[in-house]
Amino acid sequence: MAKLNILRYPDPRLHTVAKPVQAVDARIHQLVGDMLESMYDADGVGLAATQVDVHERVIVIDTSDARDDPRVLINPELVATSEEMTLADEGCLSVPLIYDKVPRHAKVTVRSLDREGKQQEFEAEGLLAICVQHEMDHLMGKVFVEYLSQLKRDRIKTKMLKKAREDA
Ligand code: NI
Numbered sequence: 001m002a003k004l005n006i007l008r009y010p011d012p013r014l015h016t017v018a019k020p021v022q023a024v025d026a027r028i029h030q031l032v033g034d035m036l037e038s039m040y041d042a043d044g045v046g047l048a049a050t051q052v053d054v055h056e057r058v059i060v061i062d063t064s065d066a067r068d069d070p071r072v073l074i075n076p077e078l079v080a081t082s083e084e085m086t087l088a089d090e091g092c093l094s095v096p097l098i099y100d101k102v103p104r105h106a107k108v109t110v111r112s113l114d115r116e117g118k119q120q121e122f123e124a125e126g127l128l129a130i131c132v133q134h135e136m137d138h139l140m141g142k143v144f145v146e147y148l149s150q151l152k153r154d155r156i157k158t159k160m161l162k163k164a165r166e167d168a
Contacts (some may be wrong), residue, residue: 024117
């Protein structure tokens, strides 16, 4: 396994729409392993392939406190969403140190393939539901800051570009 480079907002590649995975093969297994390693290393609860510049519909998530319950979602789709919404602070490995509130469905039912290519379906609420929606947005080329006002987004963009210059 290898740690992957995580794209930072406002990198335009984060706005790429991912394509469905055609076959859950050795290449996808390698990608999933690398994404899990990268997510754990960065102390994140979720990572979408888009963030590591691979534009296929693959997500890894671990919302457990013990960090020992990895979930792999390949070609995920929401088959049901609650009318009830929830508003919680979100962060993103592609937008480090920025946290803000985003409206999300409080409950969702997700269908996807697992890392072996078998179909799975589960209901999620709380942090897991938020995380699934956040990561699925990435696959559509959407970063959570795009839910915020233009003013906030411009400030975040400026901050991120300044940090990138400092890190370079
Ligand atoms: Ni994110």
